[in-house]
Amino acid sequence: MVKYSILTIARNALTGHKNWPKQWRSPEPKSEYDVIIIGGGGHGLATAYYLAKEHGVRNIAVLEKGWLGGGNTARNTTIVRSNYLWDESAAIYEKSLQLWEGLAQDINYNVMLSQRGVLNLAHSLGDVREGVRRVNANRLNDVDAEWLDADGVKEFCPIINISKSARHPVLGATLQRRGGVARHDSVAWGYARAADALGVDIIQNCEVTGIKRDGGKVTGVETTRGDIAAKKIGVVAAGHSSVIAEMAGIRLPVTSHPLQALVSEPIKPVIDCVVMSGAVHVYVSQSDKGELVMGAGIDSFNSYAQRGSFHVIEHQLGACLELFPIFSRVRMMRTWGGIVDTCPDASPILSGTSVEGLYFNCGWGTGGFKATPGSGWCFAHTLAKDEPHALNAPFSLSRFESGALIDEHGAAGVAH
Amino acid sequence: MLNIDCPWCGKRHETEFRYGGEAHIARPEDPAALDDTEWAEFLFMRKNTKGYFAERWLHNNGCRRWFNVIRNTVTHEIVGSYKMGETPPKLPKSAGGAK
Ligand SMILES: Cc1cc2nc3c(=O)[nH]c(=O)nc-3n(C[C@H](O)[C@H](O)[C@H](O)COP(=O)(O)OP(=O)(O)OC[C@H]3O[C@@H](n4cnc5c(N)ncnc54)[C@H](O)[C@@H]3O)c2cc1C
Numbered sequence: 001m002v003k004y005s006i007l008t009i010a011r012n013a014l015t016g017h018k019n020w021p022k023q024w025r026s027p028e029p030k031s032e033y034d035v036i037i038i039g040g041g042g043h044g045l046a047t048a049y050y051l052a053k054e055h056g057v058r059n060i061a062v063l064e065k066g067w068l069g070g071g072n073t074a075r076n077t078t079i080v081r082s083n084y085l086w087d088e089s090a091a092i093y094e095k096s097l098q099l100w101e102g103l104a105q106d107i108n109y110n111v112m113l114s115q116r117g118v119l120n121l122a123h124s125l126g127d128v129r130e131g132v133r134r135v136n137a138n139r140l141n142d143v144d145a146e147w148l149d150a151d152g153v154k155e156f157c158p159i160i161n162i163s164k165s166a167r168h169p170v171l172g173a174t175l176q177r178r179g180g181v182a183r184h185d186s187v188a189w190g191y192a193r194a195a196d197a198l199g200v201d202i203i204q205n206c207e208v209t210g211i212k213r214d215g216g217k218v219t220g221v222e223t224t225r226g227d228i229a230a231k232k233i234g235v236v237a238a239g240h241s242s243v244i245a246e247m248a249g250i251r252l253p254v255t256s257h258p259l260q261a262l263v264s265e266p267i268k269p270v271i272d273c274v275v276m277s278g279a280v281h282v283y284v285s286q287s288d289k290g291e292l293v294m295g296a297g298i299d300s301f302n303s304y305a306q307r308g309s310f311h312v313i314e315h316q317l318g319a320c321l322e323l324f325p326i327f328s329r330v331r332m333m334r335t336w337g338g339i340v341d342t343c344p345d346a347s348p349i350l351s352g353t354s355v356e357g358l359y360f361n362c363g364w365g366t367g368g369f370k371a372t373p374g375s376g377w378c379f380a381h382t383l384a385k386d387e388p389h390a391l392n393a394p395f396s397l398s399r400f401e402s403g404a405l406i407d408e409h410g411a412a413g414v415a416h
Numbered sequence: 417m418l419n420i421d422c423p424w425c426g427k428r429h430e431t432e433f434r435y436g437g438e439a440h441i442a443r444p445e446d447p448a449a450l451d452d453t454e455w456a457e458f459l460f461m462r463k464n465t466k467g468y469f470a471e472r473w474l475h476n477n478g479c480r481r482w483f484n485v486i487r488n489t490v491t492h493e494i495v496g497s498y499k500m501g502e503t504p505p506k507l508p509k510s511a512g513g514a515k
Pocket residue numbers: 038039040041042043044063064065066067068069070071072073074075076077078079080206207208209236237238239240244259260261295336337338339340364365366367368369370371416
């Protein structure tokens with residue numbers, strides 16, 4: 001792997017940037033691997049990277065039906081934070097945020113993490129109490145958190161409307177200063193390049209169509225590029241998790257829904273933080289190109305179509321304009337959707353299954369981009385040791401039987 | 417935006433309806449007899465079909481009645497609606513290996 005640095009940029013400038021090596025190989029699939037990861041999104045690639053780096057597993061393939069990051073990884077609005085309410089969530093999301101903070105150095109790839117601060121607005125007395133409670137819970141878990149009153153919100157984000165006569169007035173907000181945004185494609189590409197350098201085979205245009213079992217144990221996969229044997233399989237397929245579960249004859253508690261986002265035409269810098277509101281259903285940040293990046297809640301119905309209904313966008317823009325009247329004449333350029341795998345308790349599943357050697361990492365729903373490094377790190381541990389790390393043990397499939405749900409609807413509800 | 421056929425009121429915009437998820441999940445006849453795994457099945461495990469899917473809708477801003485719809489979760493094509501207790505409409509011929 002050529003190390004990216006100012007020197008390599010200078011050297012390549014001499015040859016007109018025509019001789020940069022490919023970032024990763026595209027090998028033919030081998031007939032057998034120790035571990036097969038299904039899904040080449042950020043979580044799958046991170047899993048492969050940490051399996052190779054932390055656990056010395058080298059015979060790994062990542063199988064992706066389309067192209068790297070073509071799923072939710074490069075369709076999301078890139079909000080990164082760790083201020084979740086419950087101890088279990090705070091621990092895994094904070095592990096992830098800490099990995100984010102060293103990620104560009106670790107994988108030698110600029111993931112453009114920008115810790116610009118994330119506001120979660122409160123619009124009612126109930127919201128205020130929830131927010132203050134979450135700030136206190138976060139502090140007990142060593143997660144940075146502050147409570148701002150309405151004037152504090154205005155100071156942190158001057159273009160926000162805090163008028164008391166608004167339909168849903170801003171009464172305050174939680175602030176996580178270490179939260180922010182990152183560059184989504186870079187996360188997929190950076191992990192792919194780093195994993196490839198450790199010998200991981202990244203195989204695109206390879207759709208898994210069947211899971212092969214010998215009794216209660218997995219033996220491999222059927223794919224559009226032939227059968228491949230594997231000792232262990234990690235499924236990291238986001239919105240398609242249920243489809244793959246069905247191939248293996250197991251059931252999951254997830255449902256797949258469209259989640260839409262949109263961007264405006266580029267404008268001059270107006271907002272230098274991330275603003276989220278679960279109550280009025282919108283969140284906004286501004287990209288480096290100047291586009292306003294916005295999103296809201298899921299479309300209610302099940303879907304695999306990567307598009308949703310227009311009224312959802314209309315609703316979120318109504319909410320957006322009440323918070324930011326200054327945006328009223330900005331034109332929207334593009335909308336799109338991703339298929340998110342939502343769980344009944346708005347928490348993910350990183351778990352073994354009743355089938356030996358078959359593991360699932362799914363259920364991240366509307367908010368898994370921020371978790372990419374931590375999810376991969378924990379899932380790699382789970383696959384390598386055949387048991388969960390303490391950080392992901394609570395996120396097992398069996399919690400739906402034991403009833404030990406991790407109800408993050410308050411902190412994750414709309415938000416991301 | 418989906419146009420959904422309420423069996424009582426006719427075709428209306430999706431915004432008049434609320435989604436109820438997978439249809440035909442039978443309540444346990446003898447709840448006390450269920451073990452934890454069976455409860456998990458009933459409460460949480462879902463079909464989440466890619467393709468033709470039987471689902472419930474509530475005509476919330478209309479007659480406020482529940483009914484079922486067969487809809488393709490990839491194309492969003494709606495095959496038809498039917499009242500609770502009625503037999504579902506037939507799937508189109510092309511439905512064979514619907515993805
Ligand atoms: C509009 C939108 C906004 C969002 N905003 C945020 C946000 O601000 N912050 C945040 O933290 N999260 C956000 N999320 C959620 C986040 O994007 C996801 O939780 C996360 O990216 C999931 O990563 P992944 O790698 O698991 O999934 P994906 O990137 O979807 O990867 C799964 C991969 O599996 C592949 N696959 C599926 N089936 C098969 C098969 N049979 N064979 C081979 N490959 C297969 C797919 O092609 C896909 O590439 C948002 C999501 C959306 C859609």
